[in-house]
Amino acid sequence: MQSFLEIAAQTIFSNHSKNELQHLQVILPSRRAVFFLKKALSDLSELPFFAPRIESIDDFILRVSGLTTLDNVDLYFEIYDILSKLDSGQSFEKFMSWVPTLLKDFENIDFSLVEHPHLLFKYMSEADAISRWELSEDYVFTTTAQSYFSFFDKISMVYEQLNQKLLDNKTCYRGMVYRKVAENPSLILGQESKKFYFVGLNALSRAEEKIIETLEKAKKSECIWDTDDFYMNSQNKAGKKLRAYKKSGKFGKWSFQNSYLKDTKKDVRIFELNNDSLQSKLVSNLAMESANKRHVIVVLDENQFLPLLLNIPSLALPFNISIGLPISNSQFAEILRLIIACFQYHEHNDTVKNHQTTFIKIIENPVLNVLIINEIGEEQLNALTNSIAKSKRLFFDLDWLAQNKVSSEIINIFFKKGSVNDCISAIELVINRFFDVQFKDFGDLEFVFANVLKNKINLIKEKIKAGVELNFKSFRSLTEDLLKNQRVPFEGESDTPLQIMSMLETRCIDFECVTIMTFNEGNLPSAKKINSFFTFDASKIFGLPLYSDQDAIMAYHFFRLLQRANKLNFIYLNGASEALGNKEKSRFIRQVEEELIVYNPRIKVSYPVLNFQNTENKAFKTGIFVEKDNLTRIQDFLSSKGLSATSINDYLSCSLKFYWKYIQKIRNEDELKSQIGTDVFGTIVHKVLENLDIPFLVSKAELGIAELKKQKESIQKELAIAIKENQKQFDFDNGMNLILLSVVEKILEKYFSKRENEFSEKFKVLGIEKELFAIDTFGETNVKLKGVIDKIESTGSFLKVIDYKTGKVAERDLLLTKDLSLTQILLDPEKSKLRQLIIYYYLISNNLNSLEKEFDERIDMNTIQLIIYSFRNLTANLTFNKSDFSHLEIMEATTSMLSSITEELLDKTQMFEQTEDNNQCKFCDFVQVCQRG
Known part of the structure; x- marks a missing residue:
């Protein structure tokens, strides 16, 4: 065709x-x-001929x-120059917050050939508002309203003066040049x-x-x-x-x-993914599948561009990219932000110091890292990194650097205090040093980015010399706008079968195969409304663009792209991963599904199910798999180290994680953390509760309301002791840790309030952090099961087995799944909290005689209560109702679960494999290895 x-x-x-x-x-x-x-x-x-003049x-x-068109930075300064003469109180900082919207409005006024622009501004003014709303002549607007209306009077003059000034200099903005030619x-x-x-x-x-x-x-x-x-x-x-x-x-x-949309045969495949990272892998496979066809990959979400760019070249297919790469994605953009942020932070502090997170970003930035090594050598930089890790400091200053004998001009840039001009000099030093060194490790793009930034910084310097006063906030706004709007085009072979484009770049161009990525509502059509100072009614009356116009334009581009294509791949994300947020497939997909296939019965829509673990489906196979070549190590783990509720949870959620963590015994290096994480948070809570209960465990004294109140009053004191003795490496006097400390105190107070409210009779503390073991034999393998129970209490009627959770546990986590046996429920990865309580029950039963001797009490398994206290959900009743099962049923189900897991672990035909559930990866130690999350 x-x-x-x-x-x-x-x-x-x-x-x-x-x-x-x-x-x-x-x-x-x-x-x-x-x-x-x-x-x-x-x-x-x-034969050769003289071609027509062909232009965009x-x-x-x-x-x-x-x-000649001016770029946005030039235009901002031109507008500010005019406005500051009309309104001397206008600060550049506030101006930068709204001038991009104003410039877009000026563009639209001219593109739309608004006949008398001053009438549009008048429509938005106070006098016209009074008339339009039929208010009495003596009506008085509030000060804010008056300021709003007077703004349009000034902007009307800015518009006229800007146009005249630009014409005098034979310069323009885009809408203005169209108006001039049209008129x-x-x-x-x-x-x-x-x-x-x-x-x-x-x-x-x-x-x-x-x-x-x-x-x-x-x-x-x-x-x-x-x-x-x-x-x-x-x-x-x-x-x-x-x-x-x-x-x-x-x-x-x-x-x-x-x-074409009625008469041509089309094969439409709609792919639903719940994992963002799988999209680039799928697209790579689709590109290989259509290697000999004219194929376009349409990138709707800018964030997908770099992952795609990393995958496509590995296919060894010739391709061309028509998307300009935003300079905001470059390493130099990060450097610019870091330098400005440091100067801005130091401006408001007496001492010049940088937060540990900022310091790590500085030395880990690829460009800065190479420049620092060029100054002080790789060995000294490694020594510096080790010193940072060992120090556990929250803030770093020049004195600390001097103590560690670090002398680097590049690093010192980030520990300076000064004006915007000083900040600009620091930026220029980094850029110039980069050009001086000329490292080949960085592609041509980084050198292009550096050149673009150098030119823009020079422009800003000229404006400052001309009298424009910038503070750090306005300078930051200006550079952010620059980073967002400046794009660097890719140079490539334009006529390759495989093209990577934005939707707008596809205009007029046809392809046999079309793949649209991240085809969700909000991407196509865009969720972005038209930002404007003009109200909807004003825009409609004066013929300015409306959101519905933008929506219609994108609808045309989409259906035009479909006209001559015969193979269409639509990929959307379903939002199953919490990290993806609320995702819905594009309404344009629904139009194809519900309207187009009725209009043209020759259009076939299919919904391929991607089985990434199916070795026969090589086109879409992905993930990490490990064969079991040594069962001895697994048997040794089961018999010596043993299974626990945590290791079982890890196995059921991701067997690959279980293999690396427990069989290979791979551990994360002790990461540099200045802010306590959930693990430390939980440790502090447990330690305080343990210290408060130890006296009663030792004395075997009963606790009543009075004792609970005394424990509650001692929280602050015990919290200070727990931190001093166990968490010395953290700074609890500053930042987020100080806030988290307050949170710990509050949730502990709420816990004791809950215990007071539910108090019915006095109780004893029988065990704290009670470690229990049980041994079962499956085939020829002894399997050890272990668990550490946070607390065991006894009253006259019950034995309470208590587990503390600093995370959120909901009542549904302890509910039984209908139509499933207890064994099946115990093997469900989602039932980790329920499984842990039942394992505790199982361990107590297996250690019944020894516990009765230790506690000097008879234990009736029928009266055991299994309770979770969730510190993020203390209002919930988190007691497992085990009365639905007999003692024998619980014991047999637990044994069956252990038998099933042991059988799988010792089955050579079943590999350890990476989970498909992206939610399991978010806080996994191995997320970077798996490239998930």
Whole structure:
């Protein structure tokens, strides 16, 4: 099937002699489309000929206007220069918070050819508001409202003065140049080209419409559209503007309208993934599958670009990238942010010091790391890293660096105090040092990023010299805007079968195979509303763009891309992983599923289920698998070290984690932490409770309400002792640790309040951190089961087995699953809390005689209560109702669970394998190894 640009090239070529072609002007939506049209045109003749002038519409408009566009940073300063003369109290810091929105509004005013812009600003002013809302003339607005209305009076003057100033300097912003050309027909009609072809345009701004109308009236233009009956003969929003263009007839004869979406066979595969990291792997497989076809991978979420970029080159397929990489993704962007953040932090502190997290970021940044090594050597940097790890300090300063004999100009940059100019000098030093060293380890992109930043920093320096006053907050806002909007284009072989593009880059270009990544609501169509100072009613009255217009434009791009494709892959994330948040597949997928397949029965939709563990499905196999080549080590672990509730939980949630942690005994190195984690948090809570109960364990005295209250009053004292004796390496006088300490105190107080409220009779403490063992034999293997019970209490009626949890446990965690046996429930990875309580019950039963002697009490297994106190959910009743089962049933189910796990562990045919559940990976020690999370 011919592509649209091949059809357009054939049309233009057939309508003119070869001598006439050189006098034509062809205008397309993008530079990428220009490349492909030139190629299509060149394929039409074996003999050379002078081609038409072919340009993107932006390049064409700019060329005929004779103006030069300014980038956003320049424009911000120009606007501020005008505004500060109208409002001397306007700070650059506040200005930077809203000027990007203002500039976008100016763009839209000009693109939309608002006839009298001052009327729009007046519409938003106080006088017009009073009239519009029919308020009495003596109505007085609040000070805030008056400030809001007067803002538009000033902005009206800014708009007029900015336009005049830019025109005087022969410069412009994008909307302004379109307006100038649209309102000056001579600029277009005075061109040498005898005919103008507008190819593949769709949602035209009012300025673009007027330009084409001017040429059409002069009989010098022809539009070549790319449309389909599906949305042209219906109310589908993809054809909203195009239907109006066709009906109006103001753009001449309508061509072309096809019926590809109805008449062509298409294979649509919809992939649902719950793991973000699997998407790039799947796309790599889809790229290999379509290696010989024209294939586009459409990247909707910018965050997916780098993971994809890491996977695709390994396929050894030629590919081209049309997406400009945001400079905000570069190492230099991180350096810029680090330097500004340090200077800004030091500005408000008497002593110059950096938080440990910031210091680690500095020495681990790849660019800074290499520059520091170039100064002090790799050996000294390693020594510095070790010193940081051993120190356990929360803050570092120059004195500490001096004590450790570290002298690095690069590091010292981050321990300076000074003005914005000093901060800029620090940034320049890093950039210049980078150029001086010229490390080959960094690709060309980092050098491009560094060059771009150097030029922008020079521009900001010039503005400061001219009198613009910047504080660190405004400087930070300015650089963040720069990082967000500045993109570096990739250079590659443009005409490769595999193309990686954004949706806008696909305009006019056709592919046999289309893969759309992260095809979720919020990505396509975009969830972003149009930020504007103008209200909806003002925008509608004055013809400014609305969100519905943006939605319609993206709908057109999507359905146009489908027209000539025969294989379509839609990948969306279902949000099953908590980290992904609330995810829903795009409404455009639903339109294909519910409307398009009815419109065209030749479209087949399938929903492949990806079994990543199926070795026969090599196209989609992923994950990590370890064969059991040495059962002796597993048997030794079972008999000597033994299983516990924690190790069983690890095995059931991810057998690969179990293998690395318990069989290979791989442990994380002692990480540098200044902030206590959940493990330390839990240790502190347990230690305080243990210390409060030890006197009663030793004395065997009973506890009543009075004793519980005394324990509650002693919390603060015992907390200080626990920290002093057991957590010396942490700083509890500053930062988050100080807050967490307060949290520990509060939850312990709530715990004792709960114990007081549920108190019914006096009790004894029989055991604290009670360690129990049991040995079972399965086949020829002895299996040790162990557990440490947080607390055992006895009253006149019951024996309470208590487990403390600093995390959240809900009542549903202890509920039984219907239609499942107790053994099946115990093997469910989600039932870790219930499983732990039953293991405690099992261990007590196996140690019954020795415990009765130790406690000097008879233990009735029927009166045992299994209780969890969840410190994040103390209002919940977390007592397991074991009355649903007899003692024998519980013991047999636990034995059956142990037998099943032992059998699996000793089965050579079953490999240790990586879990597919991404939720299990978030806090796993091996997440970086598995590249999950």
